[in-house]
Amino acid sequence: xxxxxxxxxxxxxxxxxxxxxxxxxxxxxxxxxxxxxxxxxxxxxxxxxxxxxxxxxxxxxxxxxxxxxxxxxxxxxxxxxxxxxxxxxxxxxxxxxxxxxxxxxxxxxxxxxxxxxxxxxxxxxxxxxxxxxxxxxxxxxxxxxxxxxxxxxxxxxxxxxxxxxxxxxxxxxxxxxxxxxxxxxxxxxxxxxxxxxxxxxxxxxxxxxxxxxxxxxxxxxxxxxxxxxxxxxxxxxxxxxxxxxxxxxxxxxxxxxxxxxxxxxxxxxxxxxxxxxxxxxxxxxxxxxxxxxxxxxxxxxxxxxxxxxxxxxxx
Amino acid sequence: xxxxxxxxxxxxxxxxxxxxxxxxxxxxxxxxxxxxxxxxxxxxxxxxxxxxxxxxxxxxxxxxxxxxxxxxxxxxxxxxxxxxxxxxxxxxxxxxxxxxxxxxxxxxxx
Numbered sequence: 001x002x003x004x005x006x007x008x009x010x011x012x013x014x015x016x017x018x019x020x021x022x023x024x025x026x027x028x029x030x031x032x033x034x035x036x037x038x039x040x041x042x043x044x045x046x047x048x049x050x051x052x053x054x055x056x057x058x059x060x061x062x063x064x065x066x067x068x069x070x071x072x073x074x075x076x077x078x079x080x081x082x083x084x085x086x087x088x089x090x091x092x093x094x095x096x097x098x099x100x101x102x103x104x105x106x107x108x109x110x111x112x113x114x115x116x117x118x119x120x121x122x123x124x125x126x127x128x129x130x131x132x133x134x135x136x137x138x139x140x141x142x143x144x145x146x147x148x149x150x151x152x153x154x155x156x157x158x159x160x161x162x163x164x165x166x167x168x169x170x171x172x173x174x175x176x177x178x179x180x181x182x183x184x185x186x187x188x189x190x191x192x193x194x195x196x197x198x199x200x201x202x203x204x205x206x207x208x209x210x211x212x213x214x215x216x217x218x219x220x221x222x223x224x225x226x227x228x229x230x231x232x233x234x235x236x237x238x239x240x241x242x243x244x245x246x247x248x249x250x251x252x253x254x255x256x257x258x259x260x261x262x263x264x265x266x267x268x269x270x271x272x273x274x275x276x277x278x279x280x281x282x283x284x285x286x287x288x289x290x291x292x293x294x295x296x297x298x299x300x301x302x303x304x305x306x307x308x309x310x311x312x313x314x315x
Numbered sequence: 316x317x318x319x320x321x322x323x324x325x326x327x328x329x330x331x332x333x334x335x336x337x338x339x340x341x342x343x344x345x346x347x348x349x350x351x352x353x354x355x356x357x358x359x360x361x362x363x364x365x366x367x368x369x370x371x372x373x374x375x376x377x378x379x380x381x382x383x384x385x386x387x388x389x390x391x392x393x394x395x396x397x398x399x400x401x402x403x404x405x406x407x408x409x410x411x412x413x414x415x416x417x418x419x420x421x422x423x424x425x
Binding site for chain 2: 025029046264
């Protein structure tokens, strides 16, 4: 044991030592365990024993029923840019997000600029829809026509997966108050979608954007999360959901998450998410977060230095 | 590339492993061998370890990029969290606190 005088003083998190979102682990799911910090490690009490969680490379931590987190563990998760997401059986999602791996607000300001002008916003929306059609979309369609095509695309895919896996598909239906009443395929989709939303959220934060400023979706704190998740939902979640629903058996939500991990690795989803985000919001693909000095003060003539007293500036 | 560790095993087994791998530290071996040789070496140590413990780590095409194998009795066990391998330790602190974190009984019966 080292005495207090021998203890290491841990400085602020160096952002360079955090793996980039695209290189990290997608998600971990825990239930009936307690998260604590002990000697700088994040520990989960698991029925098998004490499990240390490699949170620095983790995109999102999904906490299921029966979990609790201590204050210091939550701070450590936030410092290392790990998103935390509470998922309940009723498909209830409740987010807590760390700071992400970016301390600068340049990207957020760019997102706000693109979002604020109807013309640039429509450009991003069209681009988002176009990404889902491998053959592309003709440029002369109205947004209403595009939405119609998207609806048809989704319906066709549902029918195709349903036929391929022999799972009857009627409609997407779930009752938030009663998880057990949902059909297996709807449970499977709910559990897979929760994972995908968590990842989209983590990707948005790790790039330094805001989850609230959505382009297609609007009016919710997580609008942009829904935007990003919708780009991949049919391709990522549905094949796995239908495959597991066809197998039958219980614990379908757990099986979906397990199969989803391999599927996402195959699709290189994390890498694609991060790249697509930067491409959509026409950003440079250099994401070397620098440790930030003091911020600046805005001025129409050009920003001035912050963190100093400007008392003498006025002649 | 593979890494293997041996604890409390017969000396001849440690010597045997050095024919394939480099002993970096007492009981820690590293080398690059094919998947077939890797599996044969694992079978060999499991067969001769007696009461000792051995682990093997090797590159794999999963999300973690590697896989873990363990053999023998110890405080550490391997847990798989939906396709992600982690290690669970049953140390003194866990044993004392375990009572508080057990899932309630009625969950089993629902």
